[in-house]
Amino acid sequence: MKFSVNWLGDFAELPPGVDDLAELLTLAGTEIENIEKRGANFDKVVVAQIKASAQHPNADRLSVCQVDDGSGQPRQIVCGAKNYKVGDKVPLALPGAVLVGDLKIKPSNLRGVESQGMLCSPSELGLSEDSDGLLILSPEAKIGEPIASLFPEDTILDVEITPNRGDLLSHFGLAREIAALIGAATPSSRMVTDVDQPARGRAGSITISAPNACPFYSARRIENIKVGPSPDWVRARLESVGLRSINNIVDITNFVMLEIGQPLHAFDADKLTGAINVRMAKVGEKFLALDGKTYSLGEQDLVIADDARAVGIAGVMGGEDTGVTDSTKTLLLESAFFDPASVRRTARRLNLPSDASYRFERRVDPGMVLAASNRTAELMREIAGANPAAEIATSGALPASPPDVSLRYELCNEVIGISLPKERIEKILQAFGLEKASGNSAESSWRIPSHRFDLQRDVDLIEEVVRVFGIENIPGRDRSRFTPESEADRGHDFESRLRARLAGRGLAEVRTSKLISRQAAEFENAIELRNPLNEDHAALRRSFDLSLLDVLARNVLGGAQRVAIFEVGRVFIPPEGREERHLGILLWGNSAPTAHWHSDNRILDYFDLKGVIESVIPSAFFKRVERPDLVLAVEIWRDDERIGFAGQIVSERTKTIGPTHPVLFAELNVDSVAQLGSGQIFREIEKFPPITRDIAMIVPENLSHEKILSTIVGANEPLLASVELFDVFGGKQEQNFGAGKKSMAYALTYRDKTRTLTNEEITVVHAKIRERLQRELGVELRE
The missing domain is CATH 3.30.56.10 (Phenylalanyl-tRNA Synthetase; Chain B, domain 1)
Structure with missing residues (x-):
C-alpha cells in the first residue's frame, strides 16, 4: 500500500x-x-482555463484549444486528450518548462497548427501514474497560479x-x-467526532439475515448532495497514493478509507426500494457491479439488498444500478463490519478484488465503524454542501475487543535475552494503546485495543517490546560459547539425512498442501476447518496417500513412465488433531528412468519399496497385517515400536491413473524414528579372520525366515557374529522335497575379537545350532 x-x-x-x-x-x-x-515542483507550469475547443483541421485525434493562463493573452494549444470540456481548469506547461522524463516544452507546429505549450496529465507532472487524460483541477483554482502551490512536494512510501x-x-x-x-505522543484521532449512542430505525429499517457474516451494519441518510469535482487538496491526497479522482462523493469515501481504514459505500437513496436487508445471495442471482460486469452469485456470497434486488456485494463492490451519478441528491451511507472469511471467500470466487475487500479480509477496527460514518458526513457537509441526518440506523452489535492478555516480566526478559525493567516494558505496551488491567511485580494483565486483534498471547506482547527496543540493540552472544544440541536440531538433522538417502536412491522430493478436500476428509475421517478457503482445502490431511496419489496422477497424465517420490511433512491425527512429522514414499512404473539396450526395464515391485525403507532405516523389520486399503500390507517396526506401514494401494483411484502398474506406498512416523536414535553401533575394527559355515535345510512352506533367524540367534552362542539367508529353493521344484516344502540356506559367520578360532571350536558350536533347529523347528538338514 x-x-x-x-x-x-x-x-x-x-x-x-x-x-x-x-x-x-x-x-x-x-x-x-x-x-x-x-509533486508538481516545476517552473512555468500554471493553472489555465479552457475557453474554446475545436477539431484539428488535419488530425482526427487532436483538438485545438484556446486557453487563458492569466497573462492577458489567449494561448493556442494542440491537445490529444478527450476528457475535458470548455470551462475546465487544467495544468498548462509553458515554453521553457521541463517535465517528468526530462521532457522540454517549446513552441511547436503540430500537423500544420501552432501550439504554444502543453496541457498536462497527472503522470506528466509526476503526481500519479494516470496518463489517460488531462488533470482536471478544481473550479476554485486560480488562473495563472503555479501548479506547485496546489500539489506540494511529497514522498510516497x-x-x-x-x-x-x-x-x-x-x-x-x-x-x-x-x-x-x-515514543512520541499518540496521534489524536481528530477526525473521529463524538459518537452518541445511535438511534435505531430512524434513518430507515435494516435487517441482518446473516449475522455470522455481518455482525454489524449501519446506514446514514445524507440529503441535499451536490455532486461535482473534489477540491484540490482532496484530489492531491488521493492521486498521491495512486487513486484517481471520480467526484466529490466517491472521493470522500475513498479519502476516509485511506485516512482511518474503514471502507464505506454510498448508495443513491432515490434508487433504493424499501428497507435494507443484509442476506446471503440466492443461487444464480445476477448482480451488475460498478465495474460494469455482471456476476452470478451463490448462497455463500453475502449481499446488501433492498426489497427488489441485491444492490451491493458486501465488503467487495457496490452495484451500478444504485451508484452515485451527477444527478444524485440523496445518499444512504453504509459503514459496516463484515466477517473477514466471508469477504475473502466471495472476492476470491468472483475474482473481484477491491480496496474494500483488501481491508475487510484483514479485519477492520470495530471502533472505527461509526467514527468513519461521522467523519464522512462531516466532509460531505463541508465539501458537497450536504445535510447529514443526525441519527444512524444500525443493526447487530460490533465485535467485542480482544480478551485480556497476561505477561510475566521474567518470561519477557528470558525470550528477549536481556533484562528490561518492568517500568520500561509497561511504557512500551502503553505506547501501543494497551491498558494495564491489573498486575503485581511479577506479572500483569493487559486490555487489548479493538484494532490489535493480532495480540492474543504473551509472546505477542513480548514481540511488541522487542520491536520498540530494537532487535539490533540486543547484544550478540559469543560465538565460542557451547550450545547443546536441541531436539529440534536433532530432528532437522535426521530429516536432512533422510532426504539425502532417498535422493541417492533416485527418489524425487515433492511438497504438497496440508489441506485436503471436504470429500477426501469424509473418506479419511480427517479434521475439518471451521472457515475453509474453499471446498478443495477444507480439512487437514491425516496421511500422505491422497496427496502423493494426486502427484502420481499428474505425472502419469504428463507422460511419465516412472514415478518415485517422497515427502517429509506434517500430518494431523484425529480426533484431537495431534501433529506428527511423517515420511511418505510412493513408487510406480519402471525401475529405471529410461530403457537401456543391455537389459529389459522391469516394473517396480514390493521389494523395491522394502529396499528403499531399509536404506533409510537399516534396523527396521516388517510384520504382516491385514488392511482394507492395501495389498501385501505390513507394519514397519524398529526395536519394540511400530513406526509405520507399507503395501500396495488398491482403490478405485489407482485404477484410473494409467497403466496397471502396482502403486507402492509407505508412510513412517519421522518423530518416532528420530527419538529412537540412529541405531548405529560403533565397534573396533576386527583384527582376526572370520570362519563361515553353511546350513541348508528343508522346511515347511509356511515357516518364515524370521522364525528360523530367531531360533539361530536365540542359541546365544558368543562366537556367532552374523547370519545371512542366501538361498531359497522351492515353488515349481517342490517335488524335489515333497509337497508344501522348500529349501533354505544360511551362511553363519563365526569370529572372536581376541584370537583366531580353530576348526574344532567352530564345529562344536555349529553342531549345537543344527541340533537346536532340528529340535525346535523340526527341520530336515541337508548335507
Whole structure:
C-alpha cells in the first residue's frame, strides 16, 4: 500500500528524514518496498482555463484549444486528450518548462497548427501514474497560479503490510504505529467526532439475515448532495497514493478509507426500494457491479439488498444500478463490519478484488465503524454542501475487543535475552494503546485495543517490546560459547539425512498442501476447518496417500513412465488433531528412468519399496497385517515400536491413473524414528579372520525366515557374529522335497575379537545350532 509522508505528518511526529522513517519501520517488521518523490515542483507550469475547443483541421485525434493562463493573452494549444470540456481548469506547461522524463516544452507546429505549450496529465507532472487524460483541477483554482502551490512536494512510501496487521492499512493507523515506535505522543484521532449512542430505525429499517457474516451494519441518510469535482487538496491526497479522482462523493469515501481504514459505500437513496436487508445471495442471482460486469452469485456470497434486488456485494463492490451519478441528491451511507472469511471467500470466487475487500479480509477496527460514518458526513457537509441526518440506523452489535492478555516480566526478559525493567516494558505496551488491567511485580494483565486483534498471547506482547527496543540493540552472544544440541536440531538433522538417502536412491522430493478436500476428509475421517478457503482445502490431511496419489496422477497424465517420490511433512491425527512429522514414499512404473539396450526395464515391485525403507532405516523389520486399503500390507517396526506401514494401494483411484502398474506406498512416523536414535553401533575394527559355515535345510512352506533367524540367534552362542539367508529353493521344484516344502540356506559367520578360532571350536558350536533347529523347528538338514 502507498502512504503519503505529508499525510502521515498530519497525525504524528515523524523521524527527521525519510530514510530514517523507512529504516524504523523495516526494522520493526513493516517493510518499505519503495520510496518515490512526488509533486508538481516545476517552473512555468500554471493553472489555465479552457475557453474554446475545436477539431484539428488535419488530425482526427487532436483538438485545438484556446486557453487563458492569466497573462492577458489567449494561448493556442494542440491537445490529444478527450476528457475535458470548455470551462475546465487544467495544468498548462509553458515554453521553457521541463517535465517528468526530462521532457522540454517549446513552441511547436503540430500537423500544420501552432501550439504554444502543453496541457498536462497527472503522470506528466509526476503526481500519479494516470496518463489517460488531462488533470482536471478544481473550479476554485486560480488562473495563472503555479501548479506547485496546489500539489506540494511529497514522498510516497510503498509499504508491505502483513496480513495480520490490518490496523496499518490507513494513514492514521501507520502514524499511530510510528508514534509508538519512536515514543512520541499518540496521534489524536481528530477526525473521529463524538459518537452518541445511535438511534435505531430512524434513518430507515435494516435487517441482518446473516449475522455470522455481518455482525454489524449501519446506514446514514445524507440529503441535499451536490455532486461535482473534489477540491484540490482532496484530489492531491488521493492521486498521491495512486487513486484517481471520480467526484466529490466517491472521493470522500475513498479519502476516509485511506485516512482511518474503514471502507464505506454510498448508495443513491432515490434508487433504493424499501428497507435494507443484509442476506446471503440466492443461487444464480445476477448482480451488475460498478465495474460494469455482471456476476452470478451463490448462497455463500453475502449481499446488501433492498426489497427488489441485491444492490451491493458486501465488503467487495457496490452495484451500478444504485451508484452515485451527477444527478444524485440523496445518499444512504453504509459503514459496516463484515466477517473477514466471508469477504475473502466471495472476492476470491468472483475474482473481484477491491480496496474494500483488501481491508475487510484483514479485519477492520470495530471502533472505527461509526467514527468513519461521522467523519464522512462531516466532509460531505463541508465539501458537497450536504445535510447529514443526525441519527444512524444500525443493526447487530460490533465485535467485542480482544480478551485480556497476561505477561510475566521474567518470561519477557528470558525470550528477549536481556533484562528490561518492568517500568520500561509497561511504557512500551502503553505506547501501543494497551491498558494495564491489573498486575503485581511479577506479572500483569493487559486490555487489548479493538484494532490489535493480532495480540492474543504473551509472546505477542513480548514481540511488541522487542520491536520498540530494537532487535539490533540486543547484544550478540559469543560465538565460542557451547550450545547443546536441541531436539529440534536433532530432528532437522535426521530429516536432512533422510532426504539425502532417498535422493541417492533416485527418489524425487515433492511438497504438497496440508489441506485436503471436504470429500477426501469424509473418506479419511480427517479434521475439518471451521472457515475453509474453499471446498478443495477444507480439512487437514491425516496421511500422505491422497496427496502423493494426486502427484502420481499428474505425472502419469504428463507422460511419465516412472514415478518415485517422497515427502517429509506434517500430518494431523484425529480426533484431537495431534501433529506428527511423517515420511511418505510412493513408487510406480519402471525401475529405471529410461530403457537401456543391455537389459529389459522391469516394473517396480514390493521389494523395491522394502529396499528403499531399509536404506533409510537399516534396523527396521516388517510384520504382516491385514488392511482394507492395501495389498501385501505390513507394519514397519524398529526395536519394540511400530513406526509405520507399507503395501500396495488398491482403490478405485489407482485404477484410473494409467497403466496397471502396482502403486507402492509407505508412510513412517519421522518423530518416532528420530527419538529412537540412529541405531548405529560403533565397534573396533576386527583384527582376526572370520570362519563361515553353511546350513541348508528343508522346511515347511509356511515357516518364515524370521522364525528360523530367531531360533539361530536365540542359541546365544558368543562366537556367532552374523547370519545371512542366501538361498531359497522351492515353488515349481517342490517335488524335489515333497509337497508344501522348500529349501533354505544360511551362511553363519563365526569370529572372536581376541584370537583366531580353530576348526574344532567352530564345529562344536555349529553342531549345537543344527541340533537346536532340528529340535525346535523340526527341520530336515541337508548335507
